[in-house]
Amino acid sequence: MKPQTQSDQPAAAPGLRERKKARTKAAIQREAVRLFRAQGYSATTVEQVAEAAEVAPSTVFRYFATKQDLVFSREYDLPFSVLFQAQSPDLTPIEAERRTIRSMLEGISAQELALQRERWILIISEPELWGASLGGITQTMRVMSEQVAARAGRDPGDATVRAYAGAVFGVMLQVSLEWADDPEMDFATALDEALQCLEGLRP
Template identity: 40%
Template sequence: MTSSLPAGLRERKKAKTRAAIRDHAMRLFEEQGYAATTVDQIAEAAEVSQSTFFRYFPTKEDVILIDDYDPLIVAAIKAQPPGTPPVRALVNAMREVFLNLGPDEWESERRRQKIYQTVPELRARAMHQTVSAIDMLAAALAEREGLPPDDRKSRVVAGALIGVVLAIVPPGGRDGDFDPADFAEVEAALEMLEHEVKLR
């Protein structure tokens, strides 16, 4: 059944529900531990059904592992002017997304990253997340150049860019924290890569 709400209101309602589920999940993880927290408990705390929970997050792990900012960064990369080098496109996109986050959004991201760092079963999926990030970034870079999504050069460039990001801010952040200072270091490291390797 299709909702009768206007599209914009419908999307805001979905975003609010998603944020509520994640916020209650993180609170429960912090209070009683990740392993001890069940999907039923999260759904009850967020006042949604279990089926609604799974519409937003396929698994309990995904409450922490899914990065809501990745699609925004991809969209910002695609919106960069033609001819913008890959490194500059990524830096510009990250700046557009992260430097517009409000204090509450930074705090939520810090909590997510801290949980990510302290739960072994979440860290075990870091490699899968990294491969997915490379796939997503490579496809965005290839699209900007009018190339197929599996273009080899785009994948190589995407791998180099993701590698730089991980070198500065590993999964879970440094000491379980992530803030604008970390972004500034990532930006400087990417610019170093652009200067030294001349990725075009």
């Protein structure tokens, strides 16, 4: 039997300190979203969020630099990028997108998915948050174009690449808007089926 090399070893599980920090961060965001939804984003203070999460306001700012960061989260960007680029080159771009998204959603608990929906509802219902989200949308489109261009061997600024990324993002946005209105929607299935309609579209 071939001995395992260091690179073959499975990644070490997060230590107690890391797990505690992750739980604290999740609790803060969960309480923030709950309060924002219950009494309004503008009417809720960071101090109230800290009290609900049973931490000091300074702890809130240790994990979230601004009040808006309590709603916005880009923690899935890197994992998505890594999974997308790891997909077989034999797959069509849409197949690679669909498999990546399915893998990501399968790893999210029902509780976490519900929190993501609540965050999304906040973003589209609060003018201040929706306006702030436009910068994130621009960044997401740029990253998506770069990822697709890398797989296709094209330039990210290529018109076909940008059109493809826009079509994929448009479908994802539409399904997300429908999800906000329908808590019973199977988001993973609906998104997968919608993206499948783009099969044949290539950068």
